[in-house]
Amino acid sequence: MTRVKPDQFLLLLLRLGGFCCFAGWTWVHFYWEAPYGILLWQDATFKLAERFGIGWGEFVGSGNNDGLVQVWLTRVGWLYLICSILTLTVRKKSWIQMAGLIGGSCLFVVLSYAKYLSAQSQLPMFIEHGGQMLIPVILVFALAKGVRHRATIITAMVAVVMIFAGHGAYALGYHWPTPANFLGMTSIILHIESETARIILRIAGVLDLLVCIGLFIRPIRQASVLYAAVWGFLTAIARPVAGMSLGLNYWGADQYLHEAVLRAPHFILPLYLFFLWRKSEAPDTLELPTAIQDKKAAPQTCGS
Amino acid sequence: MKLARIVTFCCAALLIAGGALAQEKEKKPKKKGKGRAVLEIPEVEKKDIICFALYTISDNVLKLTAQLYPIAGGDTKIVRLEIEKGGKWVEVAKTEVIELGWTAPFRVEKWDDTKTQKYRVLHGAEATYEGSIRKNPIDKDEIVVAGFTGNSIHPAHGGDISRQDLIDNVKKVDADVLFFSGDQVYDHHRHFAAWLKFGRDFGEIIKDRPTICLPDDHDAGQPNLWGESGKISTLGGAADGGYSQPGSYVQEVERAQTSHLPDSPDTRTIGQGIGIWYTNLNWGNIDFAILEDRKFKTGPAGRVPKQGPRPDHIRNPDYDPASVDVEGAILLGSHQLKFIDQWAEDWRHADMKVALSATIFCGGAHIHGSANGRLHADMDSNGWPQTGRNNALRSLRRGYAFHFAGDQHLATIFHQGVDEYRDAIWSFCVPSIANLYLRWWEPLEAGPNREEGAPEYTGDHLDGFANKVTNYAAANPEKKPAGGDVLNTRSAGFGIVRFNTKTREIRMECWPRNVDVTDPEAKQYPGWPRTISQFDNYNPPSWGKLGELTFDIENPVVQLIDADSNEILYTVRANGKTFTPGAPKGKAFIVKAGKDVPDTVVSEEAKVGGDAQSVKLP
Numbered sequence: 001m002t003r004v005k006p007d008q009f010l011l012l013l014l015r016l017g018g019f020c021c022f023a024g025w026t027w028v029h030f031y032w033e034a035p036y037g038i039l040l041w042q043d044a045t046f047k048l049a050e051r052f053g054i055g056w057g058e059f060v061g062s063g064n065n066d067g068l069v070q071v072w073l074t075r076v077g078w079l080y081l082i083c084s085i086l087t088l089t090v091r092k093k094s095w096i097q098m099a100g101l102i103g104g105s106c107l108f109v110v111l112s113y114a115k116y117l118s119a120q121s122q123l124p125m126f127i128e129h130g131g132q133m134l135i136p137v138i139l140v141f142a143l144a145k146g147v148r149h150r151a152t153i154i155t156a157m158v159a160v161v162m163i164f165a166g167h168g169a170y171a172l173g174y175h176w177p178t179p180a181n182f183l184g185m186t187s188i189i190l191h192i193e194s195e196t197a198r199i200i201l202r203i204a205g206v207l208d209l210l211v212c213i214g215l216f217i218r219p220i221r222q223a224s225v226l227y228a229a230v231w232g233f234l235t236a237i238a239r240p241v242a243g244m245s246l247g248l249n250y251w252g253a254d255q256y257l258h259e260a261v262l263r264a265p266h267f268i269l270p271l272y273l274f275f276l277w278r279k280s281e282a283p284d285t286l287e288l289p290t291a292i293q294d295k296k297a298a299p300q301t302c303g304s
Numbered sequence: 305m306k307l308a309r310i311v312t313f314c315c316a317a318l319l320i321a322g323g324a325l326a327q328e329k330e331k332k333p334k335k336k337g338k339g340r341a342v343l344e345i346p347e348v349e350k351k352d353i354i355c356f357a358l359y360t361i362s363d364n365v366l367k368l369t370a371q372l373y374p375i376a377g378g379d380t381k382i383v384r385l386e387i388e389k390g391g392k393w394v395e396v397a398k399t400e401v402i403e404l405g406w407t408a409p410f411r412v413e414k415w416d417d418t419k420t421q422k423y424r425v426l427h428g429a430e431a432t433y434e435g436s437i438r439k440n441p442i443d444k445d446e447i448v449v450a451g452f453t454g455n456s457i458h459p460a461h462g463g464d465i466s467r468q469d470l471i472d473n474v475k476k477v478d479a480d481v482l483f484f485s486g487d488q489v490y491d492h493h494r495h496f497a498a499w500l501k502f503g504r505d506f507g508e509i510i511k512d513r514p515t516i517c518l519p520d521d522h523d524a525g526q527p528n529l530w531g532e533s534g535k536i537s538t539l540g541g542a543a544d545g546g547y548s549q550p551g552s553y554v555q556e557v558e559r560a561q562t563s564h565l566p567d568s569p570d571t572r573t574i575g576q577g578i579g580i581w582y583t584n585l586n587w588g589n590i591d592f593a594i595l596e597d598r599k600f601k602t603g604p605a606g607r608v609p610k611q612g613p614r615p616d617h618i619r620n621p622d623y624d625p626a627s628v629d630v631e632g633a634i635l636l637g638s639h640q641l642k643f644i645d646q647w648a649e650d651w652r653h654a655d656m657k658v659a660l661s662a663t664i665f666c667g668g669a670h671i672h673g674s675a676n677g678r679l680h681a682d683m684d685s686n687g688w689p690q691t692g693r694n695n696a697l698r699s700l701r702r703g704y705a706f707h708f709a710g711d712q713h714l715a716t717i718f719h720q721g722v723d724e725y726r727d728a729i730w731s732f733c734v735p736s737i738a739n740l741y742l743r744w745w746e747p748l749e750a751g752p753n754r755e756e757g758a759p760e761y762t763g764d765h766l767d768g769f770a771n772k773v774t775n776y777a778a779a780n781p782e783k784k785p786a787g788g789d790v791l792n793t794r795s796a797g798f799g800i801v802r803f804n805t806k807t808r809e810i811r812m813e814c815w816p817r818n819v820d821v822t823d824p825e826a827k828q829y830p831g832w833p834r835t836i837s838q839f840d841n842y843n844p845p846s847w848g849k850l851g852e853l854t855f856d857i858e859n860p861v862v863q864l865i866d867a868d869s870n871e872i873l874y875t876v877r878a879n880g881k882t883f884t885p886g887a888p889k890g891k892a893f894i895v896k897a898g899k900d901v902p903d904t905v906v907s908e909e910a911k912v913g914g915d916a917q918s919v920k921l922p
Contacts, residue, residue: 033613037673046784177493180525180548184536187550194550194576242538248606255539255605255615 010147010272014139017268018087021132022080022104024262025111029077031254036076036110038117040069079107083136092143101136108133122176124169130162131265138269148276160269161212164228167235168208171201185242204231215273222277225270232267236260343457345497348373354383354425354433355500356507360514362566362585366415366437369564370408370425371503372401380428383408387437388422401427405496405556409563435511440587441480442653445806447588449658450479451799453710454487454736455502462790462817463490463738467505469818470737470798474509476822477800480588482506482513485710486520486662488561490740492549493525495557514587516594517561520662520711521684524557525549528616528684530603531596533637534575537603543615543683545603551576565594570639574599582640584647589805591654593647593705595661597686597696600637604683607633611680617672618681618768625681625770628688635692641699648703649875651861652900655805656838656877657703661686663711664731665693665720667767669743681768685712690769697728701842704876706810707731708801714743715779715795715814717834721772725753725764727844730836732812734799735779735829742794745778759830777831779814791817797829808838808879842874843886848912852884855897856920863902867892867909875902887912897921 028034039045049059059067083104090097112129119125134155141152169176178201186197207227214224239259244252353375359368370383381401386393397410408425417440424434441447452470456463474482484506489498503510521529526548527541535546547554555578562581570580582596605615608628612619618628636644648657667687672679686693697720700707707720707729715735720728751763753774762775781795791797800813800821814832815821853862855878862883864873873893887893893910896902897919906919 031610180492180550181538181540183550184538184546184548188536188538194552198550239538243544245606249609250606252544252606254610255544 006275007147010275011139011142013268013272013275014135014142014147015087017265017272018101018135018139019084020261020264020268021108021135022084022087024258024260024264025108025132026077026080026084027258028262029074029080031258034073034076034111035114035118036073037114039110039114076107079104083107087136087139090139090143094143098140098144101140105133105136108136124166124176126166127162128166128170130166131159131269132262134159134162135265135269138272147272153273153276156269156273157215159265160215160225160228160273163232163266163269164208164211168205168212171205171208173198173202173205185238188242189238207231222274225273225277228270229267229274232263232270236263236266343491343494343497343501345373345500349430350376350379350428351430351432353427353431356503356510357425357433357435358510358515358517358564359437360516360564360566360585360587361415361417361437361440362583362587364413364415364417365566366410366412367564367566368410368412368423368425368437369560370410370433371499371560372406372408372427373500374406375401375403375427382427383410384426385410385412386424386426388424393424402559404552405499405560407559407563409559433511438480438513442589444480444588445804447481447590447803447805448477448479449481449483449708449801449803450474450477451483451485451708451710451732451734451801452737453485453734454713454738454740455484455505456487456490456736456738456740457498457501458490458738458740460790461738461740461794462796463740465738465791465817467737471506471508473798473815473819473821476820479509479513479800481585481592482510482515483660483708484515484517485660485708485734486518487522487711487736487740488517488519489557490522491525492522492527495523495525495553495560499557499560514585516565516585516592516660518594518596518660518662519557519561520598523561524554529598530601530684531574531599532603532634533600534573534578535603536576539605539615541614541616543603543605545601545605547576547578551578554578569643572639582643586653588803589653589655590803591647591650591657591703593644593657593659593700595636595644595659596640597636597661597663600634600640601692602633602635602689604628604633604688608683616683617679618683619679621680623680625690625768628681628683628769629690633689633692635686635689636696641695644696644699645702645872648699648705649863649872651875651877654877655859656803656808656810657705658801658803659700659705659707659729661707661709664707664709664716664718664733665697666718666731666771666773667769668712668716668718668733668745669714670746670748670768671744673741673743679768687767687769687771690771693769693771694722697722701728702872702874704838704841704874705729706801706803706836706838706841708734708799710734710736712743713739713741713795714745714781715777715797715799715829715832716745717776717778717812717831719774719776719840721764721774724844724846725772726774727772727842727846729841730810732799732801732814735795735797735814735816737796737798737817738791739781739794739796742781744780745775746780751775762831776834777814777829779829779831795829809835810838811835838879839876839886842876844888846888847886848889850885850887850893850895850907850910850912851914852882852916853878853895853897853906854882854916854918856918857881857899860897860919860921861900861902862906863896864910865894865896867894885910 086097086100116126138155183194183197211224211228214220237260240256243256353373355371357370384398386395396412401408420439421437424432488502491498530545532545537546537548542548566583568581568583583594585592611623665686667681667685712733713736716733718731719726722728747765750760751765754763764774779795782793797816802811812834814829819826861877863875889912895907895910897906
């Protein structure tokens with residue numbers, strides 16, 4: 001059995017989460033359509049383009065050819081691809097690669113902002129992307145300062161809170177309406193009526209918000225993040241499970257699989273915290289996959 | 305240098321986009337902090353609890369749906385309908401309000417449609433809502449139908465601008481029928497609140513004339529709709545087919561918008577308990593087929609090869625159109641096609657036939673959303689699936705139906721073709737009330753066979769699915785709209801169609817917003833008005849003429865049947881005592897005729913170029 005140091009395992013988790021998130025969005029950029037339209041198709045944006053000497057035709061194209069908008073939207077996909085690779089290649093002192101990942105985090109902020117605007121400025125839409133926006137930063141902190149460093153852990157906790165606060169707010173459906181696909185996926189997977197699905201989602205919404213609180217209460221934080229990891233995983237795979245079908249081209253994998261992959265931070269970040277906080281029996285090494293162990297509190301750590 | 309300039313621009317654009325939306329919030333009084341149009345259910349006094357009422361009459365059955373604001377817990381749920389008889393109000397029906405959507409649907413049989421009658425809807429002791437139920441205008445030569453689509457309420461598209469111009473114009477032309485083709489509501493979560501607003505905006509004209517509403521995708525709470533017989537959709541954009549919102553939500557929408565339509569001959573329910581409402585309305589001797597072109601349609605995602613950045617969009621101009629016409633893809637569905645076939649043959653109380661649907665049977669735009677958003681084809685249109693589109697057109701042309709629709713956000717006139725150009729029906733797609741999403745008809749090549757002096761975008765074209773279409777007009781918006789006129793630079797407006805049952809002429813008018821249609825100086829969008837004959841709806845260029853038939857009665861119904869296959873080619877009511885049937889060359893036809901039903905064989909071997917014939921009908 002391969003014996004892996006716990007910190008390496010935790011780092012591996014963060015790399016995996018970051019890679020999946022960037023890779024999923026790379027697929028969206030190259031294969032589908034990234035959600036930047038709302039940022040670009042504004043009268044104010046056109047006026048701004050003109051101020052920079054970029055003409056209308058150059059900006060939006062002639063109709064027969066792509067304009068700058070299309071060209072650069074496609075090129076953004078290459079940045080996501082590069083970031084996907086960086087999550088695997090970045091090392092402790094690779095400062096340029098780390099800077100690249102921080103840039104990747106900024107890309108996620110822009111993307112999440114675009115989705116937020118598309119969702120008629122519903123706050124949960126932006127907040128629930130917290131895990132995706134922050135996982136590159138967490139990976140960089142983990143490399144630069146250590147997987148148990150206060151900054152790494154706090155950032156990961158903030159990310160988990162954002163994910164589940166956003167999910168919870170939507171699932172509750174009080175101030176912001178529950179997205180119809182939440183109900184649809186629940187109905188299809190569990191073979192239940194939409195009203196039953198709504199009740200289940202409301203319960204899940206309450207639990208999501210409890211996770212956000214439980215994370216900060218030492219006796220229940222492990223249980224909270226374990227629940228978050230399981231629920232985060234289930235909600236991530238709900239899209240392919242509900243949507244894929246043998247009757248579709250490629251079984252619908254090209255439509256749905258990336259939706260689960262890019263949501264990897266939703267279960268990997270809670271998992272990272274779970275293993276981080278799990279009581280250690282063997283301080284230096286652990287066996288994968290069954291005996292993953294944690295070190296005792298190390299210098300410069302918090303929360304363990 | 306150029307790179308730096310572009311990167312700087314992109315950063316600034318991000319800030320500006322957010323800022324622009326924020327500014328928009330501040331400028332518009334009808335918006336609150338989140339930049340969305342205020343859509344609230346107002347608190348109303350008990351006397352005003354009835355918001356509006358819609359009705360139709362068909363086959364002497366009145367169906368009227370009163371739309372109420374929410375009723376307080378302790379108040380009665382019973383709503384009454386009274387009509388005025390001899391100066392007194394007489395109750396003709398009462399019903400219990402359906403709380404999910406607060407609708408009160410009435411049904412009154414043996415309705416006397418030979419006279420206009422005042423009605424009032426009552427709730428409790430205080431609330432009344434009055435209107436008039438028109439007499440069936442069978443004595444009028446011209447039936448006027450006003451058509452609308454796309455009722456955006458967002459200020460950015462002029463949705464916050466008063467609809468008073470539309471109200472005034474409908475009153476001025478005294479429309480006999482109102483047709484709202486879809487997207488009466490754009491809010492994807494609060495149909496009830498938005499529907500009440502629709503009622504407050506249009507109730508003044510709706511209450512006094514038959515009104516047809518077709519709930520489309522946005523009404524059902526999703527950006528596009530391929531209903532797939534009630535499947536649940538989970539994919540963003542809903543291209544996987546089905547309904548995004550729960551079945552109970554869709555049922556509420558359909559109850560509000562369609563429960564006043566004549567009974568559907570199809571009494572099934574589809575997935576999630578959603579009902580079916582396609583039907584026909586016979587009014588003023590015009591037989592309207594009210595079609596559901598979304599409910600049964602197959603979703604394209606995963607069914608057709610990917611050809612663009614969205615499952616429903618085809619960007620690749622070199623793709624093979626036949627590759628997306630996949631086996632099993634449905635448009636109207638077999639039951640609805642059978643209904644159209646039966647409707648096309650039935651000419652009782654009908655001089656002309658009109659098909660109403662959400663959208664048109666072709667890809668009616670090339671550029672979508674923004675000035676360079678060139679799409680080769682859009683599967684949201686009824687141009688796809690092609691086999692389903694051709695089947696629908698074959699059925700509709702059998703009744704010489706004129707097609708009136710909306711949805712596209714771009715007004716157009718097309719003469720559809722199936723096997724050859726211009727061998728099927730004409731369609732008029734009306735412009736949006738306020739245009740949420742811009743589209744342009746802008747083919748890359750000039751169309752052949754266009755009229756002299758007509759724009760190059762007119763004429764014969766293949767749409768993105770290789771369907772044959774002939775364009776006669778397109779009210780393209782400006783390339784960079786907005787400025788001071790956020791409605792008409794975005795080609796907002798409405799349509800009027802005048803059906804003359806005496807001359808059998810159909811006049812299409814396409815008006816911008818905020819004009820007086822009775823003002824001789826008022827201008828329509830370029831390409832309008834256009835007048836066609838009813839008989840242009842099935843007059844393929846390759847056809848010849850059979851011998852002229854002279855009947856002993858006025859306006860008989862004539863039917864042509866292929867002598868070999870026994871397939872009905874068409875059924876139509878002749879205009880006057882003579883009729884010269886058109887028909888394909890080189891084939892033999894059985895000709896039947898009758899006063900209202902073609903039950904007398906006139907000829908069993910009629911051919912193009914045959915002799916004239918006098919016919920006596922029993």
